[in-house]
Amino acid sequence: MDKKSDKPKSTKVQTNKSRTLEKTEKPKVAVKKNSSSIVKKEIETKVDAKIELTTESVSNNKTINKEKLDSHINDNNTETNKREFIQIDLAPLEKKESRVKQLKQIDKRQKQLTSKYSKEILEGTIVTTTNYKPKVDKHVIELNGVRKSYITGDLETPVLKGIDIILDKGDFIVILGPSGSGKTTFLNIISGLDKASEGDVFVLGSNLSLLKDSHLTKFRRNNVGFIFQQYNLLTNLTAKENAEVGENLSRDKTKGLSITDIFETIGMTEQMNKYPHQMSGGQQQRVSIARALAKNPDILFADEPTGALDEEMGRKVLEILVKVNKKYKTTVIVVTHNPNIAKIANTIIHIKNGLIDEVIKNTKPADPKTIDWS
Numbered sequence: 001m002d003k004k005s006d007k008p009k010s011t012k013v014q015t016n017k018s019r020t021l022e023k024t025e026k027p028k029v030a031v032k033k034n035s036s037s038i039v040k041k042e043i044e045t046k047v048d049a050k051i052e053l054t055t056e057s058v059s060n061n062k063t064i065n066k067e068k069l070d071s072h073i074n075d076n077n078t079e080t081n082k083r084e085f086i087q088i089d090l091a092p093l094e095k096k097e098s099r100v101k102q103l104k105q106i107d108k109r110q111k112q113l114t115s116k117y118s119k120e121i122l123e124g125t126i127v128t129t130t131n132y133k134p135k136v137d138k139h140v141i142e143l144n145g146v147r148k149s150y151i152t153g154d155l156e157t158p159v160l161k162g163i164d165i166i167l168d169k170g171d172f173i174v175i176l177g178p179s180g181s182g183k184t185t186f187l188n189i190i191s192g193l194d195k196a197s198e199g200d201v202f203v204l205g206s207n208l209s210l211l212k213d214s215h216l217t218k219f220r221r222n223n224v225g226f227i228f229q230q231y232n233l234l235t236n237l238t239a240k241e242n243a244e245v246g247e248n249l250s251r252d253k254t255k256g257l258s259i260t261d262i263f264e265t266i267g268m269t270e271q272m273n274k275y276p277h278q279m280s281g282g283q284q285q286r287v288s289i290a291r292a293l294a295k296n297p298d299i300l301f302a303d304e305p306t307g308a309l310d311e312e313m314g315r316k317v318l319e320i321l322v323k324v325n326k327k328y329k330t331t332v333i334v335v336t337h338n339p340n341i342a343k344i345a346n347t348i349i350h351i352k353n354g355l356i357d358e359v360i361k362n363t364k365p366a367d368p369k370t371i372d373w374s
């Protein structure tokens with residue numbers, strides 16, 4: 001660390017509702033905005049001497065932050081504005097350090113912020129470290145400056161190399177890309193199965209980058225459903241009972257969908273009492289969809305959902321995913337190698353070499369019955 005950074009430092013935190021953060025050497029500044037109930041408090045809070053901003057950079061950032069907060073207040077995002085908002089300005093990284101050392105610094109900083117904010121995030125506070133304000137009314141997933149790297153000794157393997165993307169609520173999204181391009185890593189990060197090394201990952205307004213593992217589990221349980229290439233059904237339970245497992249995992253029982261209605265939607269009413277070994281692969285995959293849907297998740301993630309199925313069953317599963325998207329307004333996000341499948345989506349994301357290569361909006365999504373299958 002250089003001399004300058006040896007000075008006492010602090011990381012500045014702004015919050016949009018009346019709450020008090022930690023003590024500071026400077027007096028607190030509170031500004032009430034006109035008719036809005038939002039109160040801005042500029043408060044400095046100590047997180048860690050090594051990662052905190054210099055006093056100078058704190059004051060330099062004040063104007064910028066005020067503008068950002070004002071635009072936040074003035075926008076029409078009711079849901080965002082209802083939720084408490086904290087903006088954290090991170091200190092710039094030591095430029096002289098190697099990338100691996102920087103990554104370790106970032107990791108340490110992320111852990112400190114996680115232990116401080118994880119609970120609040122789970123309870124609904126929006127915490128940003130990249131000056132990005134999610135628009136919760138409109139967007140389901142918002143990524144800003146997201147990177148994922150693995151470190152082996154002194155070597156960094158970058159997998160996601162800087163991803164900024166916004167996904168709209170209720171869309172049917174397909175993620176395409178060559179093998180090894182980072183599709184599954186991307187899916188795991190936006191679904192809370194894995195953590196980004198750097199950047200903000202807002203899912204339904206919660207910054208998953210700052211959730212600790214147990215809170216990530218709760219977040220997934222309450223908000224998202226998964227379908228994998230392998231169906232992972234419990235062999236000693238019937239189709240209906242397997243779906244009920246999904247329902248029971250949900251904390252908010254009132255939010256769930258009726259199991260009977262789901263089985264009707266997936267065309268499996270007749271098979272409700274069958275065990276997995278009495279069903280075809282396609283039927284088992286449909287039960288795994290029922291299990292994921294039982295808790296009525298906001299987002300349904302599917303990694304190669306047709307990978308183990310023949311054409312007929314594969315098409316059927318895609319038809320059901322489209323139906324679910326339309327009927328329950330569930331945002332569906334599918335990872336696939338198959339460009340033909342992308343034609344059924346209204347948003348197609350191409351990932352190439354760890355970056356978003358292209359995002360295509362498709363105004364005329366195809367019916368799964370009509371797409372080529374090869």
Ligand SMILES: Nc1ncnc2c1ncn2[C@@H]1O[C@H](COP(=O)(O)OP(=O)(O)OP(=O)(O)O)[C@@H](O)[C@H]1O
Binds near residue numbers: 157159179181182
């Ligand atoms: N734990 C890990 N350590 C090091 N590298 C990893 C790790 N996990 C994944 N990778 C690397 O990250 C890259 C992207 O992997 P990912 O599984 O996200 O790609 P993908 O596009 O989903 O590939 P596929 O279509 O073949 O499943 C690959 O080069 C992979 O080797």
